[in-house]
Amino acid sequence: MGAYSPAPVMTDAMNARVMNEMVMPTLRALKAMGTPYKGVLYAGVMITKDGPKLVEYNARFGDPECQVLMIRMMSDIVPALLAAVDGELKHFDLRWYPEVALTVIMATKGYPGDYGKGSRIEGLEDAAKVEGVEIFHAGTKRADGHIVANGGRVLNICASGKTVKEAQAHESEDKARREEIESRNKADTLAWQVEKSLKDLGEKIPAETKTDLEAKIKAVRDALAGTDAEKVKTAADELMAASHKMAEEAYKASGATAGADGAAPAGEAPKAEAKKDDVVDAEFEEQK
Numbered sequence: 001m002g003a004y005s006p007a008p009v010m011t012d013a014m015n016a017r018v019m020n021e022m023v024m025p026t027l028r029a030l031k032a033m034g035t036p037y038k039g040v041l042y043a044g045v046m047i048t049k050d051g052p053k054l055v056e057y058n059a060r061f062g063d064p065e066c067q068v069l070m071i072r073m074m075s076d077i078v079p080a081l082l083a084a085v086d087g088e089l090k091h092f093d094l095r096w097y098p099e100v101a102l103t104v105i106m107a108t109k110g111y112p113g114d115y116g117k118g119s120r121i122e123g124l125e126d127a128a129k130v131e132g133v134e135i136f137h138a139g140t141k142r143a144d145g146h147i148v149a150n151g152g153r154v155l156n157i158c159a160s161g162k163t164v165k166e167a168q169a170h171e172s173e174d175k176a177r178r179e180e181i182e183s184r185n186k187a188d189t190l191a192w193q194v195e196k197s198l199k200d201l202g203e204k205i206p207a208e209t210k211t212d213l214e215a216k217i218k219a220v221r222d223a224l225a226g227t228d229a230e231k232v233k234t235a236a237d238e239l240m241a242a243s244h245k246m247a248e249e250a251y252k253a254s255g256a257t258a259g260a261d262g263a264a265p266a267g268e269a270p271k272a273e274a275k276k277d278d279v280v281d282a283e284f285e286e287q288k
Contacts, residue, residue: 001105001153004164005068009047018045022054038084042066064156067136068101071160074184074224079192095184095224102167103158105138111152119149127157132167134158184224187236191220194243204250209242216242 010018023043030037042058042065070077074095083092108115121140124147128135136158139151161167195217198210205213216239223235 001064001107002103002156003062003064003068004100004102004167005072006100014047014052018043018052022052026057038087063138064103064105064136064158067103067134067156067158071101071134071158072097072099076184076186076188079189082192082196097160099160099162100164100167101158101160102164103136103156105153106155106157107153108139108149108151115152117148117150118143121147121149121154132159132161183229183236184232187220187232187239188224190236190239190243191217191224194239194246197243197246201246201250205246206249209246209249213239213242213246 022045023041026041027037037059039059040061042060042062044055044058044062046053046055074097075093080089080092080094083089108117108119110116124135127133136156137147138153138156139149140147140154141150142148159167194213198205198213216235220232220235220239223231226232
């Protein structure tokens with residue numbers, strides 16, 4: 001048992017059929033019933049000689065199907081979830097690494113029939129050191145200082161590589177890739193965060209600053225669409241600097257008038273110094 005991604009059988013044409021024949025009609029029907037759906041809709045589909053057949057829907061992420069997607073996801077999932085909540089998915093694109101991801105489930109002997117519990121699991125620390133490997137616990141617990149099996153599906157072992165064979169051999173060079181993922185995630189989240197702040201702060205932001213920020217948000221997203229990690233970092237740094245300027249201008253527009261030397265007016269206690277990131281961070285926190 002397990003999962004792999006991408007699935008060669010899901011061509012662009014097949015994806016279009018699944019969306020047009022199954023997913024979109026379902027969403028339209030839910031909306032017509034007065035219960036528009038926001039969230040994760042996981043369609044279990046089988047590809048037959050007669051085309052795709054819908055087996056089930058789950059209103060959640062699939063396991064292990066989700067795990068291979070998370071390993072391949074170049075984007076940060078948090079902005080995607082926020083876009084779903086805010087009804088902005090039509091303006092949002094997820095980006096993916098081209099590598100293959102593979103998950104194999106380690107199941108207890110006897111599963112899916114009768115199976116025992118409590119068998120000790122060894123070697124987890126050594127396995128976690130292998131580059132390109134992620135271990136997800138599914139049915140385990142800690143007992144007497146050891147990790148033991150506590151279910152039928154016990155562990156999901158995930159690996160990535162340029163090919164299925166490479167993923168199976170756990171040969172992907174993962175360290176640099178993880179650093180790139182982290183950098184891209186930060187840039188992706190920053191662009192989303194600043195965009196939300198622009199919308200929420202509205203007229204508090206001068207037109208010139210807003211235009212500059214919109215251009216820099218676009219520069220970040222254009223860089224994220226490519227593979228040049230340095231270009232992503234440069235665009236994100238420039239957007240961060242511009243967002244600091246926006247924060248300062250927003251505080252000036254909303255704060256009390258200070259004296260010529262920056263001191264508080266007579267009779268008022270000095271205000272605490274505002275942090276540059278507070279405007280952006282506060283707006284982002286509200287969306288969590």
